[in-house]
Amino acid sequence: MFMRFFTELREAKVPVTLKEYLMLMEALDEGVIDQSVEDFYFLSRSALVKDEKNLDKFDRVFGHVFKGLESLGEDVTAEIPAEWLKALTEKFLTEEEKKAIEAMGGFEELMKTLQERLAEQKKRHEGGNKMIGTGGTSPFGANGYNPEGVRIGQDKGRHGRAVKVWDKREYKNLDDSVELGTRNIKIALRRLRKFAREGSPDELDLDGTIKNTSRKGYLDITMRPERRNKIKVLIFFDIGGSMDSHIKLCEELFSAARTEFKNLEFYYFHNCLYESVWKDNKRRHTEKLNTWDVLHKFPSDYKVIFVGDATMSPYEITYPGGSVEHWNEEPGAIWMDRVSQIYPSMIWLNPTAERHWDYTQSIQVMKQIMGDRMYPLTLEGLDKAMRELVRGH
Numbered sequence: 001m002f003m004r005f006f007t008e009l010r011e012a013k014v015p016v017t018l019k020e021y022l023m024l025m026e027a028l029d030e031g032v033i034d035q036s037v038e039d040f041y042f043l044s045r046s047a048l049v050k051d052e053k054n055l056d057k058f059d060r061v062f063g064h065v066f067k068g069l070e071s072l073g074e075d076v077t078a079e080i081p082a083e084w085l086k087a088l089t090e091k092f093l094t095e096e097e098k099k100a101i102e103a104m105g106g107f108e109e110l111m112k113t114l115q116e117r118l119a120e121q122k123k124r125h126e127g128g129n130k131m132i133g134t135g136g137t138s139p140f141g142a143n144g145y146n147p148e149g150v151r152i153g154q155d156k157g158r159h160g161r162a163v164k165v166w167d168k169r170e171y172k173n174l175d176d177s178v179e180l181g182t183r184n185i186k187i188a189l190r191r192l193r194k195f196a197r198e199g200s201p202d203e204l205d206l207d208g209t210i211k212n213t214s215r216k217g218y219l220d221i222t223m224r225p226e227r228r229n230k231i232k233v234l235i236f237f238d239i240g241g242s243m244d245s246h247i248k249l250c251e252e253l254f255s256a257a258r259t260e261f262k263n264l265e266f267y268y269f270h271n272c273l274y275e276s277v278w279k280d281n282k283r284r285h286t287e288k289l290n291t292w293d294v295l296h297k298f299p300s301d302y303k304v305i306f307v308g309d310a311t312m313s314p315y316e317i318t319y320p321g322g323s324v325e326h327w328n329e330e331p332g333a334i335w336m337d338r339v340s341q342i343y344p345s346m347i348w349l350n351p352t353a354e355r356h357w358d359y360t361q362s363i364q365v366m367k368q369i370m371g372d373r374m375y376p377l378t379l380e381g382l383d384k385a386m387r388e389l390v391r392g393h
Contacts, residue, residue, distance in 0.1 A: 005065045009048065012057045016048045023047055037066060052187060053379050184379055185256035191386040192231055192260075192303065201225050232263035234298055234343070238308025239268045239281055246351040249377060250307060253349070265302075267294060270325060271312040272332030272366075273339065291335060295342055303389045304339060304346040310366040310374070311352065317365050336369050347385045348374040354381070 002025065009016045024047040033039035041062060049058050201223035208222035235257060237250060258264055267277040268284065276288040315322035317332045340346055348366065350357070354376040357363045367374040375385040 005044075005061070008061045008065055009058065012061050014049065014054045014057050014061070015051075020048055052184075053383075182252040182256050185253055185382065186260055188379060188382040188386060189256055189260040191383065192233075192389055230263075231261060232298070232302045233257065233261045233265070233305060234302045235264065235266045235305045235307065236273060236277065237266060237268050238271060238306070238310075240270050242309055242311045243351075246309065249351050253307060253377070265298060269308075271308070271323070272316050273306075273335045274323060274326075274328045274332055275330065275335070295339065300342055300344065302343060302345075304343040305385075305389075306346075306348040306370075307351070307377075308348070309350055309352045310348070310363045311360055312362045314362050314365050317362060317369070333365075333369055336366075340371075345389050345391075346370070346373065347388050349377050349382070349385060350374055351377045354378075 002021075006016060006021050024044055027033070027043060027047065028040075033043050044062070045055070045058055049055055203224055205222040205224040208224065209220065212220035212222055235254075237254070243250070254266070267279060267289070268281055269277050273291065275291050277291055277294060278284045278288050280287060313322065313324070316324065317336075319331055320329055321327050322331065348370045350363070352360075352363070357367070357374075363374075373385075373388055375381040375388075
């Protein structure tokens with residue numbers, strides 16, 4: 001059963017390794033938890049899940065594999081052929097992992113260890129009032145009755161009284177294929193960090209104080225600048241028109257970005273970047289700023305992020321006068337090229353689902369101008385976008 005758990009996690013694209021799996025088996029052998037499915041759930045999740053975006057996948061696999069589980073404490077050791085185990089490692093291990101295993105003593109030693117760790121459940125428990133199973137009054141199980149119970153693998157309760165429902169999947173909003181909320185955006189943006197101590201010394205340096213005091217023989221209080229994220233970000237938000245349907249998501253992105261980046265500047269544009277941008281949408285027609293001035297104001301070490309659906313007439317990007325709001329003397333593509341010449345770290349975040357991109361010509365044009373550095377506003381897409389910006393460090 002545990003081996004099935006491991007293989008189904010891999011099939012669900014949860015990146016678990018044999019090393020982590022063996023660590024989990026060792027923890028069970030050492031009795032670090034009670035023989036409770038709830039304890040095993042948290043132990044296995046801690047051992048096998050390294051990224052929040054995989055929590056929902058883990059929950060789905062866990063609920064499927066351990067549906068109707070009787071016990072985690074069976075004194076039965078699985079006798080699995082070494083050939084089968086070796087084939088399993090050939091299927092799941094990367095070349096780097098295989099080399100690491102060879103360095104530790106080779107596959108034979110690994111197989112011996114794995115066989116010692118494996119155990120499997122032989123039967124399904126029905127009824128009763130003690131074991132973990134189904135149809136009884138045990139506090140753990142399904143299709144039974146216990147008012148303070150934990151339900152496993154059952155679509156809905158028969159009595160509506162279970163304390164915890166495993167199939168609730170509390171982490172489904174963290175799946176890497178869904179759009180982001182403010183919390184998830186903050187998590188993804190944290191990849192773009194480079195801390196430094198700059199500015200006035202206004203924070204107590206405890207280690208420095210101890211060292212200087214011990215060396216000098218008297219109290220010598222040492223101060224240091226606060227540790228801050230050194231990354232500087234310039235964001236251009238597309239506003240109006242087809243972007244109206246993405247206002248909530250863009251607000252969440254803006255809120256998260258302001259929290260994560262102390263050095264953040266932002267401006268608005270419509271559809272495509274032209275000769276002017278603005279800071280206040282209520283005064284967009286009366287208080288425009290020259291784009292050239294903006295590009296010369298912020299140095300090239302800024303990370304530039306465009307946020308927009310890139311959904312417009314292709315002429316708005318490629319022709320003079322293509323803008324739907326005014327006469328633009330130069331095509332938007334020229335302005336995008338100017339930005340790329342100044343700022344080597346530049347990406348475009350698109351709130352439109354990536355599966356629709358091929359059906360909109362302007363998205364394809366803008367994606368080409370960006371050198372394929374266009375990413376969807378999902379957890380996975382934002383993670384990739386931050387990796388691209390990090391490369392410019």
